[in-house]
Amino acid sequence: MGVNAxxxxxxxxxxxxxxxxxxxxxxxxxxxxxxxxSGDGYELAPPAPAGPPASPASPASPASPASPASPASPASPASPASPxxxxxxxxxxxxxVQLPHSKITxxxxxxPKVESPQAACVACGVGRVDGDGYCEHCxxxxxxxxxxxxxxxxxxxxxxxRGLRHHRNEDAFALSATSLPDGTPxxxxxxxxxxxxxxxxxxxxxxxxxxxxxxxxxxxxxxxxPEDAMRDALLTxxxxxxxxxxxxxxxxxxxxxxxxxxxxxxxxxxSGKTFTVGWIGDSRAYWIPDDRSALAARLTEDDSWAARMxxxxxxxxxxxxADDRAHAITGWLGADAVELDPHTASFEPDGPGVLVVCTDGxxxxxxxxxxxxxxxxxxxxxxxxxxxxxxxxxxxDGGGHDNITVAVMPFPVPQP
Amino acid sequence: MAxxxxxxxxxxxxxIYQNEYLPEGGREVNAIVTVTSTGGxxxxxxxxxxxxxxxxxxxxxxxxxxxxxxxxTAPTGPAAAVVxxxxxxxxxxxxxxxxxxxxxxxxxxxxxxxDGVAFAVVAGTHVAREIYPAGGALAIxxxxxxxxxxxxxxxxxxxxxxxIGTWLTLAERLLATADVSIRHGILxxxxxxxxxxxxxxxxxxxxxxxxxxxxxxxxxxxxxVKELTGIASALLGxxxxxxxxxxxxxxxxxxMETAMGKEVADVSLRLxxxxxxxxxYVKQVAPTVEDLTSRRTEAxxxxxxxxxxSWGDESRDYHISVQVPAAGVGQxxxxxxxxxxxxxxxxTSQVLGQGLVRAVWTDDMAASTRINPQVAHYTGQAELAxxxxxxxxxxxxxxxxxxxxxxxxxxxxxxxxxxxxxAKLLAKVVDVVDAxxxxxxxxxxxxxxxxxxxxxxxxxxxxxxx
Numbered sequence: 001m002g003v004n005a006x007x008x009x010x011x012x013x014x015x016x017x018x019x020x021x022x023x024x025x026x027x028x029x030x031x032x033x034x035x036x037x038s039g040d041g042y043e044l045a046p047p048a049p050a051g052p053p054a055s056p057a058s059p060a061s062p063a064s065p066a067s068p069a070s071p072a073s074p075a076s077p078a079s080p081a082s083p084x085x086x087x088x089x090x091x092x093x094x095x096x097v098q099l100p101h102s103k104i105t106x107x108x109x110x111x112p113k114v115e116s117p118q119a120a121c122v123a124c125g126v127g128r129v130d131g132d133g134y135c136e137h138c139x140x141x142x143x144x145x146x147x148x149x150x151x152x153x154x155x156x157x158x159x160x161x162r163g164l165r166h167h168r169n170e171d172a173f174a175l176s177a178t179s180l181p182d183g184t185p186x187x188x189x190x191x192x193x194x195x196x197x198x199x200x201x202x203x204x205x206x207x208x209x210x211x212x213x214x215x216x217x218x219x220x221x222x223x224x225x226p227e228d229a230m231r232d233a234l235l236t237x238x239x240x241x242x243x244x245x246x247x248x249x250x251x252x253x254x255x256x257x258x259x260x261x262x263x264x265x266x267x268x269x270x271s272g273k274t275f276t277v278g279w280i281g282d283s284r285a286y287w288i289p290d291d292r293s294a295l296a297a298r299l300t301e302d303d304s305w306a307a308r309m310x311x312x313x314x315x316x317x318x319x320x321x322a323d324d325r326a327h328a329i330t331g332w333l334g335a336d337a338v339e340l341d342p343h344t345a346s347f348e349p350d351g352p353g354v355l356v357v358c359t360d361g362x363x364x365x366x367x368x369x370x371x372x373x374x375x376x377x378x379x380x381x382x383x384x385x386x387x388x389x390x391x392x393x394x395x396x397d398g399g400g401h402d403n404i405t406v407a408v409m410p411f412p413v414p415q416p
Numbered sequence: 417m418a419x420x421x422x423x424x425x426x427x428x429x430x431x432i433y434q435n436e437y438l439p440e441g442g443r444e445v446n447a448i449v450t451v452t453s454t455g456g457x458x459x460x461x462x463x464x465x466x467x468x469x470x471x472x473x474x475x476x477x478x479x480x481x482x483x484x485x486x487x488x489t490a491p492t493g494p495a496a497a498v499v500x501x502x503x504x505x506x507x508x509x510x511x512x513x514x515x516x517x518x519x520x521x522x523x524x525x526x527x528x529x530x531d532g533v534a535f536a537v538v539a540g541t542h543v544a545r546e547i548y549p550a551g552g553a554l555a556i557x558x559x560x561x562x563x564x565x566x567x568x569x570x571x572x573x574x575x576x577x578x579x580i581g582t583w584l585t586l587a588e589r590l591l592a593t594a595d596v597s598i599r600h601g602i603l604x605x606x607x608x609x610x611x612x613x614x615x616x617x618x619x620x621x622x623x624x625x626x627x628x629x630x631x632x633x634x635x636x637x638x639x640x641v642k643e644l645t646g647i648a649s650a651l652l653g654x655x656x657x658x659x660x661x662x663x664x665x666x667x668x669x670x671x672m673e674t675a676m677g678k679e680v681a682d683v684s685l686r687l688x689x690x691x692x693x694x695x696x697y698v699k700q701v702a703p704t705v706e707d708l709t710s711r712r713t714e715a716x717x718x719x720x721x722x723x724x725x726s727w728g729d730e731s732r733d734y735h736i737s738v739q740v741p742a743a744g745v746g747q748x749x750x751x752x753x754x755x756x757x758x759x760x761x762x763x764t765s766q767v768l769g770q771g772l773v774r775a776v777w778t779d780d781m782a783a784s785t786r787i788n789p790q791v792a793h794y795t796g797q798a799e800l801a802x803x804x805x806x807x808x809x810x811x812x813x814x815x816x817x818x819x820x821x822x823x824x825x826x827x828x829x830x831x832x833x834x835x836x837x838x839a840k841l842l843a844k845v846v847d848v849v850d851a852x853x854x855x856x857x858x859x860x861x862x863x864x865x866x867x868x869x870x871x872x873x874x875x876x877x878x879x880x881x882x
Contacts, residue, residue: 124691132772134750137718139690139740139775141748167748167776196780 144168146202150385153177155187155270155414157385158407159392163361164400170194170263171359171405172205174213181223185415186271188216189407190233193283193359195262195332199248204241204261208333212237212267226269227344230278234342237265238280238333245335262334266300268357270413275355278344280331282307284363288373289353290381296373299345299355303331321367327360354380354387355409361402365395384408426453426679426727428756428769433790436751436774437783443739444696445751447773448790451724452731453679494679496598497534497554498672499587499628500525502547502572503605504539507638509574514635514661518604521664523566525602528672529557534594536587537565540603541576542611544586554594577611580647581620588624597682598726599628600675601651602668606635609643617643621650629653629681629725631671634872635661637864641871649706652725657872659865677728680758683768684721688753689738691718696737698722701794703732705801705875715765721757733879735794740775751775790880793833797877800829800838804874808845808867811858820846820858828854835878841870 121127127137134141146169147162153175162169174190192208194201215236219229245260264281277285282302289296301307305328306320320326331341356362356372366372375394380387387408395404434447500522508515522537529535534554537547548568549555555565583603591599609617624630630651632644635658648655654671658664685708687698700706712720724732740751755770778784807822823846830839831851839851844866846856 127691130750132750132753134772135690137691139693139750140743141750163746165746165779167746167778197782 141167146172149173150389151175152385153187155185156189156407156409157388158189158191158405159385159388160405161361161392161396161400161403163403164396166196166403168202169403170196170201170205171361171403172202172209172263173405173407174209175407176213176217178217178221180220180271184272185413186220186269187409187413188213188220188267188269189355189357189409190216190237190265190267191283191357191359191405191407192237192266192333193264193281193361193403193405195259195264195329195334198259198262198334198336200244200261201263203244204263204334207240207244207261208237208263208265211240212265216267216269220269220271226271226274226276227278227346230267230269230276230344231342233267234265234278234280234333235340238337238340241333242335242337260335262332262336264303264329264359265333266357268355268407268409270355270409270411273412274346274348275409275411276344276346277355277357278342279303280333280340280342282327282329283359284357286356286358286363286369286372287347287349287353288356288369288376288380289349289351291351291353292373292378294351294353296369298369299347301343302329303341303343304329349411352381353411354384355411356387356391356406357409358391358406359403361400361404362391362395362406364402365398366391380408381410384410425758425766425768426729427455428453428727430754430756430769430771432754432771432773433788434773435783435786435788435791436776437778437780437786438742438775439781439784440745440777440779441742442777442784443742445738445740445773445775446788446791446795447736447752447754448701448788448794449685449734449736449754449771449773450731451685451734451756451769453727453768454729494598495532495534495594495596496530496600496676496678497591497594497596498529498600498602498675499536499538499554499590501538501540501544501583501587501601501603503541503578503607503635504545504572504574504576505541505578505605505607506575507607511661514606515572515574517661517664518635519569519572521604521668522569524665525668525672526557526562526565528669528676529562530676531558533557533676534596535561535565536590537568538583538586538590539572540578540580540583540605542579542582543576544579544583546586546590547571552590552593554590578605578607578609579612579616580605580609580643581612581617584620584624584630584647584651587630588627591628597680598675598678599681600678600726601628601630601653602671602675603630603632603647604635604664604668605632605639605644607638608640617647621647625650626682626723631655631675633658633664633667633671634868635659635664637868641868645872645875652723654704655872657865657869659869674728677730678726679728681726682759683724683727684715684757684759684765685724685734686715686719686721686755686757686765686767687712687736688719688755689751690740690749692741693718693751694739695720696739697735698737699735699798700724701733701735701797702877702879705798705877708734715757724756733790733794735791735798736773738773743775743777745777745779747777749775793880794877796829796833797835800826800833800835801875801877803829804838804842804870808871808874811845811867816858820856823858824854824856826854827851827856833878835876837878838870838873838876841866841873845870 119129121129121135121140122142123135123140124138127135129142130136149160151158155177156175158173158175160171160173172192176188179185190209190212192205194205212233215233216229219232241261241263264283266279266283266285268285269276277299279300282304285299287297287299306326309315309320310317366375375391377387377390388406391406392404429452431450432447502518502522535557536554539545539547548565555561587601631653632648632655634644645655658667697709708722711722715721736752738751740749743749750772752773756768757765758768759765803822803826807819807826810822811819827842827848830842845862846858849855
């Protein structure tokens, strides 16, 4: 399945703009015509120019996936038709979501899609959807691109979901695959969780994920040591989130915001015999070995109230996490951050396995490494996207109380 | 045609202040809508040289007394027509200074007319008489018509009664002869509307509402506050007391300046709400409290319009309260779409600006229990206006306990919100023991003027302290 095989469209399925045969994207609304034509479930993946920065001129909006009118079915696998492990089937439309020089865009800030007159509200099925994304009849907000996102690259897959209790997805992730100067493949995953009590948390996480990813790619391609690259990436991402607060002040119209945009960040690099994790906040990384008799491990220490209580031996882990304050974070990215202390760690495991990089929306439902390991499917390394979907499904089944984002990275990096 | 009229319309901006988070099962959504209009006309937002800002207040500089006299300047601003209605009932001669001051005030208002504005002067008694230009027409302001009008004021004599409905009806008829976008009246009275039935005044107001806007002023202390506030409210104008007739000229000049500053008329606030929603209320809350809830006219599916009258460079705040159907935690709904609309000759409406009021259901108690500062502030200001009116009414009825409680609460609210003008007015009616707790004693003797001033200005609000 490729671009050539797509059926010819004469009108944009999103906005009915007339098309030329060679168009890959609608000139009016930017809809990705290739995914629209294939209709096989790829529309849930954020479309992006295929491959490395070869086609920077593509007008693709970095996130214009599912038509807002299509009901979100977060727990359902995105591409039932794609055979497991068939790497070649996933090469289309799922290149790096944030190219090093691509612009950070919030899907909600993009011009709203012009709906075809038939587009009906997902909530009441009666009203049309207005230009602001609300039903003209019942007023319900329509699903947004960020509500559910999936992406798979060679060596990493990620799923992010709004969950069942939050009105928007304030998590963000970015994945990329590159190679070190010596030709060794390296894979990067960044997962960020916007702080809900702060202003524009969704923008904060999107900016941090994209910036950290870009910074990591750049550093790795220039031969930086992974831990240095990780530290720099976290600091650069923190600056990007801090800049959002300046933007607000500059705009002047927003009024006083008590809390500047803020988010957590956890990233992982897999390359060669080692992997490296770096984090600020309470998003986590776990190591789940293939050999389930071996010990699974949590690789990160939360910057959180609970973690501090445990570290200071004031409470047991069970007591600390049962407390209302458990999730109060003590470290984050943003202008109000008290101290910026990026943590990094590198590991050289004995055997193969997967890295699970996730926000608390997932680990709330499988806090210990053992619990998480039991939720990771046995074929996780061969089918990372399926694994990520399964883990998100577990969190949704558990109540989906928060936004859920999980990246699954097979280790060692699969050889192309 | 439509484009031509569009060029005179100021820029409207709409800002929404709300806490959009509701608890599970929550239905009530409150929002403060700040509407600001700036830079009307083709001057690109620069203040017109002959037109002072309305905010100049009572301290109008002398140099502004004769606008429109600048040689060689063409008339600027939108086409407008103004009728001044002066009470000439017998009581205006007691004391004689009252009529003299009314004459001077009318002259000052005439001097403030911009060149090219259509105008007329009406003498009001138990009937309405055209004083200038007469013959069922309007004059066009220039230096000669202004002088003629001022000469004609000498003909103002006092006799007879008061039937304000007839004055308004005549003003409406005169204003209707002008092909202009801004139609405005200025009405001065010193007494009660004794020579027509309340239903007659009501019928006249119904006929005039939406045809022109009108400011109302009561001079002295023998007029009825509710009568005048009712007129100003129905005709979307301001109301005030001028207890001392010597203050009339400055007040009239300022009213006319404000009228000359209007750029666009007949603006409506349109409110779309989702299916199943109920409007709790729609109130203007700044610069004064004005409940618009009952003035809704339907405007398409799930939408209604509330009149706001004419706009110059100014800012007003509205409090909108809507009950929406409850939705599950994690859901988001558009609770209201607020737009400012201007009817067009072809029957459509031009949208001048809009804002969105949202509802988001959350199980985060900290988010859903937060009260938006603007909403809290204006809820307090609306209550302030209400308790002043209730307190004064109770005082009139001799219910001292209730009056003390209501006016005490008013003192507390005025003090807490920084509404100093109202606090000062209250202090003339009650002795304040402790403003913070609202502990007050009714004054034994209160001047009529002080009581009427408090009642008339009870609806004046202040904006949120920054």
